[in-house]
Amino acid sequence: MAxxxxxxxxxxxxxxxxxxxxxxxxxxxxxxxxxxxxxxPGPAFGRIAVAPGDNDLTRQHAGEPLGExxxxxxxxxxxxxxxxxxxxxEIWQANSAGRYVDPGDDHPAPLDPNFTGAGRCLxxxxxxxxxxxxxxxxxxxxxxxxxxxPAHVHFSLFGPELGSRLVTQMYFPGDxxxxxxxxxxSIPDPRxxxxxxxxxxxxxxxxxxxxxxxxxxxxxxxxxxxxxx
Amino acid sequence: MPLTPTPSQTVGxxxxxxxxxxxxxxxxxxxxxxxxxxxGQLLDGAGQPVPDGLVEVWHADEFARCRTDxxxxxxxxxxxxxxxAGPNGLRQAPHLEVTVFARGLLRQVVTRMYFPDExxxxxxxxxxALVEPEARRRTLxxxxxxxxxxWDVRLQGxxxxxxxxx
Numbered sequence: 001m002a003x004x005x006x007x008x009x010x011x012x013x014x015x016x017x018x019x020x021x022x023x024x025x026x027x028x029x030x031x032x033x034x035x036x037x038x039x040x041p042g043p044a045f046g047r048i049a050v051a052p053g054d055n056d057l058t059r060q061h062a063g064e065p066l067g068e069x070x071x072x073x074x075x076x077x078x079x080x081x082x083x084x085x086x087x088x089x090e091i092w093q094a095n096s097a098g099r100y101v102d103p104g105d106d107h108p109a110p111l112d113p114n115f116t117g118a119g120r121c122l123x124x125x126x127x128x129x130x131x132x133x134x135x136x137x138x139x140x141x142x143x144x145x146x147x148x149x150p151a152h153v154h155f156s157l158f159g160p161e162l163g164s165r166l167v168t169q170m171y172f173p174g175d176x177x178x179x180x181x182x183x184x185x186s187i188p189d190p191r192x193x194x195x196x197x198x199x200x201x202x203x204x205x206x207x208x209x210x211x212x213x214x215x216x217x218x219x220x221x222x223x224x225x226x227x228x229x
Numbered sequence: 230m231p232l233t234p235t236p237s238q239t240v241g242x243x244x245x246x247x248x249x250x251x252x253x254x255x256x257x258x259x260x261x262x263x264x265x266x267x268x269g270q271l272l273d274g275a276g277q278p279v280p281d282g283l284v285e286v287w288h289a290d291e292f293a294r295c296r297t298d299x300x301x302x303x304x305x306x307x308x309x310x311x312x313x314a315g316p317n318g319l320r321q322a323p324h325l326e327v328t329v330f331a332r333g334l335l336r337q338v339v340t341r342m343y344f345p346d347e348x349x350x351x352x353x354x355x356x357x358a359l360v361e362p363e364a365r366r367r368t369l370x371x372x373x374x375x376x377x378x379x380w381d382v383r384l385q386g387x388x389x390x391x392x393x394x395x
Contacts, residue, residue, distance in 0.1 A: 008233055008234070008236055009234075009236050009237060009336060010236060010237060010238070010335035010336060011335070012334065012335060012336070012338075014335060017239075017333070017335070019239075019332050019333030020333050020334075020335060021274075021333075022273040022274040022275050022277070022333070022384075022385060023273050023274065023279065023331060023332075023333035023334055023384045023385060024274075024333075024334075024384070024385060025338060025384060025385055025389060025390075025392050026274070026385050026386065026389060027365075027389050027391075027392075029392050029393060029394040030359055030360055030391055030392070030393050030394065031359075031393070031394045032356060032359065032393055032394070044287070044289075044290045044291070044292050045292055046292075047250070047252075047253070047256070047292060048250050048253075049250070077232060078232075079231040079232045079233070079234055080231060080232070081231075081232055090247065090248060091247075092243075092244055092246070092247030092248070094243075100243040100246070101246050102242075102243035102244075102245055102246050103245075104242055104243060104245070104281070105243055116246065117246070117247070118246055118247035154238075154240070154241060154244065154247075156240075156248065162287075162326055162339075163395055165328060165337065166234075166235060166237060167237060167238070167239075167240045167330055167336075167337065168235055168236065168237050168238045169238040169239075169241075183238060183239060183335070184238070186335050187236050191233075192233070192236045193236075195233065195235055195236060196235070196236060196238065217235045218232045218233060218234050218235050219234060219235070220234045220395075
């Protein structure tokens with residue numbers, strides 16, 4: 001049974017996000033019969049080393065990073081609702097002031113000597129992942145006048161199949177910048193955008209320590225036949 | 230009722246401190262038997278280099294990842310795959326699966342790189358056969374240049390690389 005996901009995925013060309021204009025493919029994508037492609041095993045990511053502490057972005061330097069300490073956790077599922085176990089999850093983000101450690105980021109907000117902003121983990125036997133970090137700040141970009149990206153954490157996931165590879169961004173509930181962000185608004189259906197917004201979760205929140213956010217991720221699998229417009 | 234897959238978002242420009250890993254562009258040592266070096270340039274619709282792209286290649290248990298440089302150049306050293314079993318008993322020509330992420334790509338593009346010294350196998354490949362018009366198939370085949378395989382990826386425009394639906 002095919003899912004119509006055209007309205008839940010961003011198109012390649014979304015002119016409000018200016019960088020898409022010269023980078024979006026203009027020719028029709030070539031459709032392969034599903035079993036030729038989506039059934040193909042995904043990449044072996046085992047060469048990317050994951051150490052036990054790599055999921056704690058607050059413990060990578062001598063001191064603690066500034067900012068609001070948060071726990072981000074959730075489950076990785078396939079579209080049948082089955083947990084995707086032992087799969088690699090990579091995250092990266094700006095610091096609490098909205099500055100990336102990347103040398104290409106020239107936003108005049110302070111770098112934090114105690115924060116890099118990159119982490120990795122493997123999902124457990126229930127498909128759970130968990131990161132400890134600080135809440136990233138919003139930052140300006142030059143897409144349009146007075147453009148600001150809402151706070152977000154970048155996620156990269158592999159999953160079991162070639163078609164399940166996913167790079168996306170997780171947002172925070174109630175962020176007013178989401179309403180004007182061309183990257184998030186590239187997803188046509190508002191319900192699709194909501195899938196990228198985490199939930200504040202008191203159960204995950206640790207007393208006297210860190211606020212908890214939950215965000216479940218669904219990777220394409222057996223049922224997700226692509227439906228291009 | 231199946232769950233809705235989580236939508237994709239761009240990798241953005243600032244992943245270079247996070248996703249590349251040591252030795253990531255080489256899945257085997259220099260000089261290893263069967264190793265091939267692949268070099269290419271990632272280009273936009275104006276023919277300009279894409280300096281903030283991430284290219285991943287894989288086949289079976291091989292995986293390599295390379296961030297493009299300021300000239301949009303990526304390079305890999307991988308083992309050339311052998312012909313692979315395909316669906317319905319069809320043989321697939323040796324190829325690498327290729328995924329490209331970049332600022333301005335709201336989701337990845339997926340393509341394949343085939344080998345120039347496999348003409349008969351390429352001619353019989355069931356995936357290449359689906360690409361029409363036939364002239365576009367050459368965008369998926371590297372060319373030999375000395376000891377290197379050259380293969381550029383053009384995201385848009387004249388000679389746009391063939392991308393597959395995902």
